[in-house]
Amino acid sequence: MTATLTAPVGKSWLLCPGCQTLLYHRRVERNLGVCPECNHHERVTAHQRIEQIFDTDSVEELPPVGASGDPLGFVDTRPYPHRMEGARQRTGLDEAVVCVRGTVEGHALVAAVMDFRFLGGSLGAGVGERITRAAEEALATRTPLLLVSASGGARMQEGALSLMQMAKTSAALGALDAAGVLTISLVTDPTYGGVAASYATLCDVILAEPRARLGFAGPRVIQQTLRQPLPDGFQTAEFLFARGMLDDLVPRSALRATIGRLLAFAAADRSAPGAAVTDDVVRDAEALPDDAAWDVVARSRDLGRPTTFDYIGHFVDGFVELHGDRLADDCNAIVGGVGILDGRPVVVIGHQKGHTVAEVADRNFGMGTPAGYRKAMRLMRLADKLGVPLVTLIDTPGAYPGVSAEENGQAIAIAESIRLMAGLTVPVVAVVTGEGGSGGALALGVGNRVLMLSNATYSVISPEGCAAILWNDAARADEAAVQLRLRARDLVTLGVVDGVVPEPAGGASADPGGTAAAVHRAVTGALAELAGADREELLAQRRARFRRMGGRTDG
Structure with a gap:
């Protein structure tokens, strides 16, 4: 208002x-x-939006392009040229989008900002041309691109030429993907039709203002076609966020800061090796504690252990959490986002439990759903596109085994995540911080370096599950824990993990801050080791690492 x-x-x-x-x-x-x-x-005007987001006196409007004319000679109640002239006089604009370059919190940004007042923000050839040129400016200067949408859809008065702008703008975003340039979409009210089905939903990060509406077909069209009532809140940002379609809902007062953090992440030096540190990682199995396996299992499950968000809060600056699998759902047992680690950009993904029974239950006990693994894959692809390291933090008893997970392809999601990680061309460091349970853990664990905390576990199955299957007696879980060799000492011997991060006296629960500091040093050290390798070397090294697992040793 x-x-x-x-x-x-x-x-x-x-x-x-x-x-x-x-x-x-x-x-x-x-x-x-x-x-x-x-x-x-x-709704605000395009120029108001630009003023709200950009640094004062930093904005330069991109050179305007000619209007699209009247290719069809279209007349409804008024000739199309008359409608265009009326829109110009009412708004002071010559088209439904304003394209600019400038800075946000000191970081360069190219933006195309739509204005709904101009023929409902409809997508015609003039709009498509300007958005494409903005994308080309971002590509030429390797500057992040922001697209602010406000549209009723394609411009009917330009017929199929309007339709083709969806392909034209989508191809322009594809070129930015290939070049590794960050793209951000801000969905405002309303965003429908051809805009929703092209550039508004193709960006790396999709933000939306509260209660903004987004959809392909408008609610009136749907109701008239299907003759059925629509759900409460249908097509609102809140409705779509809950269904995994948006990265975040951001009130207008927080937009500038959120975009600024994303730009700081994109602007951080990707080639910086990070400071070489003397980490505490133990690589000799004999130097590790020989504690009872069942005691280690109990410690790995302690609710006092740091969670993924605790680690992020300790050593990732400017973190922006990203949500949703862009398909059907979000999963709060697997979290992730972007930020800066010791001056270099990183993508961080991890299982999230909590410190109370209520928190753990709300996070589904850290058991990821198919949506969680698909969200993780989306963030992995973002890391690979931008050429930034990936850090994963693993703490799960296993992937969620429920009916809904099976119906939505749990096995497929895990398999695809493992394959995707194996093929990434950026440094990947995985740390098992608590429980490393089966495929649900491995789906985040295919790293160039795989580390674990000294009281963490990593196993093909839980001890209880193993005992129930083999002996039909879950009470023998302590025996199964020994047989599974799931301790850090065992896993270094087997070559499953590359090193172990010692926990402070009393364990991670006794000193969460000290534990986070140790993990920070270990991750930084691992990234420094990998810094000199190019993309093909990183890929080959990771594939070779897992190729050795369980290989023949008898000549």
């Missing part, structure tokens, strides 16, 4: 269309066009 868009009551007051509250218009302006009572986000 802004004073320029909402009819004033008298000279100084506005009526919020969301909650019908009478508001002082300067208060609304200071709040970036958001109702302070109900959080209703009113």
Whole structure:
């Protein structure tokens, strides 16, 4: 809501269309066009949006291109050229998008910002050409691209030429993918049709304002076609976020900071090797504790152990969590995002449990669903596209074994994740921080360097599951733990892990901060070891590492 868009009551007051509250218009302006009572986000103009996001005095508008003309000679109640002229006079714009370059928190950005006031932000040849040129500017300068969408869809008055802009803009984004340039989409209200089905949903990161609507077909069309009621909140950002389609919901007041963190990640020096450190990693099995296997299992499951978010909070700066598998769901047992580790950009993915029974239950006990592994794969591909290291933190009793997981392809998701990790061309460091349970752990564990904490475990099955299957008696889990050789000492001997991070006296639960510091040093050291290798060497080294596992030794 802004004073320029909402009819004033008298000279100084506005009526919020969301909650019908009478508001002082300067208060609304200071709040970036958001109702302070109900959080209703009113539409803003393209230039207002640019002013809200970019650094002051940093913006330069990209050279305009000619309008698309009237290729069809289209007439409805008015000739198309008359409609275009009316839109120009009402808005002061010559098309439905404004393209600029500038900085956000000091980091370079190219942006194409749509304005719904101009023929409903419809996608015509003029809009498609400008967005494509903005993408080409981002490609030429290797600058991240931001696309702010606000559109009713393709422009009918330009017929099939309008339709072709979906392919044109999508191809332009594909070129940025191939070049390793970060792309960000900001979905605002409304975003429909050809825009939703092209550049608005093809970016690396998709953000949305609260209550923004996004969809291919509008709700009226769906209702008239199917003759059935729609779910509450249908096509809102909240509805789609819960179904894994968006990376995050970001209120307008936080947009600038969120985009700034993403740009800081993209701008960090990818070639920086990081400071070489003297880590504490133990690579000699005989130097490791020979504790009872069942005691180690109990320690690996202690709720006081640091979680993935604890580790991220300790040593990843400017972290932005990314959500959703872009298919059907999000999974809060597997989390991930982007940030900066000791000055270099990283993608971090990990299993997330919690420190209380309620937290662990809410996180599904750290057991990933197919959506979780597909989300992880999306972030792996992002790391590979941008050429940044991947760090994974493993702590799971195993992948979720429920009916819904099987219905949604749990085995396929795990298999695809393992294969994808094996083929990445960036440094990958995996750390087992607690339980390393079966394929659910390995799906995040195909690294160039695989480390584990001294009281962590890594096994093909849980001791209870092994005992139940082999002896039909889960109570013999302590015996199974010994037979499975799941301790750090055993796994170094077997060559499954490359080294072990010692835990402080009393274990990770007794000193979470000290444990996080040790993992930080170990990860930094592993990345420093891998820094000199090129992409093909990293790929070959990782494949060779796993090729050796269980190979014949009898000549």
